[in-house]
Amino acid sequence: MLYPMSPKVVELKRKLESFMDRHIYPNEERFYREAEELGPWKVYPVVEELKPLARAEGLWNLFLPESSHGAGLTNLEYAPFCEVMGRSHLAPEVFNCSAPDTGNMEVLERYGSEKDKERWLKPLLAGEIRSCFAMTEPAVASSDATNIESSIVRDGDHYVINGRKWYTTNATDPRCKICIFMGKTDPDNPDRHKQQSMILVPMDTPGIEVKRPLPVFGFYGVPDRASEVVFTNVRVPKENMLLGEGRGFEIAQGRLGPGRIHHCMRLIGLSERTLEKMCRRVRSRVAFGKPVSEQTVTQERIAEARIMIEQARLLTLNAAYAMDTVGNKVAKAEIAMIKVAVPNMACQIIDWAIQAHGGGGTSNDFGLTQAYATARLLRLADGPDEVHRNQIARFELKKYSNN
Structure with a gap:
């Protein structure tokens, strides 16, 4: 092999494949049935039942590199596990390795304050809550992220957020408690890549409305809980800004x-x-x-x-x-x-x-x-x-x- 697996990776992969055989594949039919019957606004019981089993076997947060919270795997070491989990739509969340939570946890790990980590990262790592990432917008071609029009305006000790987002994965999930929101703090900056910022927005903040789930080829909730979300004069503390203005x-x-x-x-x-x-x-x-x-x-x-x-x-x-x-x-x-x-x-x-x-x-x-x-x-x-x-x-x- 060009990229041989270490003994640690080989053993973990064996455990993961065994778990897939014992718990994931036999429950797929139930997972799809629950997703169809309960829809994107509900928690699927099969997922919650399997999470403790995965955690008990040490198959939890495998994705986090350079962190004491994960398995300490590099991107290359994690790749085989990601491939195994990808064999089933049910698998990634069961192991707390599903998007967008993985990316959001990495952002919080790297750029969040100690307060942010305690309030948001800790329960995300435990699989107790979920999160969403609000970047894409229906009114512009979001393939060019500099087009983003949503605003983040400083007002004393707070920021005021306005915008309409869609394909915001997880927003319909009742466990979704925190959003990482991307918008413009400096729309007139001549450097278009320094106009945007990212800020933490608790989902129970007044002014947030999850308008609707968006189907992907007619599927609601599988493979993605895509959602449309409107933010109207949403106020969050200035400390919620990640890394600083213009770093989004x-x-x-x-x-x-x-x-x-x-x-x-x-x-x-x-x-x-x-x-x-x-x-x-x-x-x-x-x-x-x-x-x-x-x-x-x-x-x-x-x-x-x-x-x-x-x-x-x-x-x-x-x-x-x-x-x-x-x-x-x-x-x-x-x-x-x-x-x-x-x-x-x-x-x-x-x-x-x-x-x-x-x-x-x-x-x-x-x-x-x-x-x-x-x-x-x-x-x-x-x-x-x-x-x-x-x-x-x-x-x-x-x-x-x-x-």
Whole structure:
């Protein structure tokens, strides 16, 4: 292996896979049923029942690098666990490793005051509450984060917040108690990347209205509790500002780097599971006198899927290694490349699996429609393909700027 796993990682991965076999896969049907019946405004009992089991086995907060609160894993070491958890929509939250809480906890760990950590980070680490991240807005093209129009205005010892956000994951969850809000404190600053700030906003503050859940391809709550939230004259203490005015874009870039790695590794796990379903399906079905698995087109797709998964995994592990060794800023190109390659790979493999399942593939019975919703969403979340491709091209062209 190019990136061999340490004995510690091998043992943890074995424990994680065992937990998945014993508790996650057998409860998936119940999870989807609860999500559909209870909707995005409720807590799903199956998740809360499994959390204590995961914590008791030491499979908790594995994502936090450089912290005494997590397992002390690097991005490269965490990647295999993220892949395993990505095989099921149920898994990440059970291990307290789901977005956006992971990114928010990292922000609080790095930039929060001791008071913030005690009030918000501690219960998040314990899985007692959830959080949301409010950046994307319906009125502007949020693929360019400098477009954000929401305002954060200083008023004495407070800041007053106004804005409309959407795709604010978790906001409909009754356990969501804290929001990290991105808005403009200095809209006239000539440096567009220093106009934005991030601030902590308790969700019970007057003036916050969670307008509605947003479905992702018709799914509410799975794979994402996307929400629209309106902030009207919301007042929070000045101490809630993170890192300082004008540092929001800086925080966002630091937050999104590890998140992109996590998303990509989870998608690789989801793609592996999808390929497994596809192979089992085509071996059990007969069409035109022979098993579907013997049809040449099927074999070509299976072969291509295996090649694509292996390529994506190596590219993602390379990005994780770069983040660990040279830092997120230097590894920008590697992170951008996986953010384009992996969701597109997953979309293609899931599409082939749907085709192999026939009409049933378009139902919710096989988990493929949920998988496709996740993969397609991630061609937009944390930056759309087009933005990352442009960035990769600029990095490449810069190599020849003096020629």
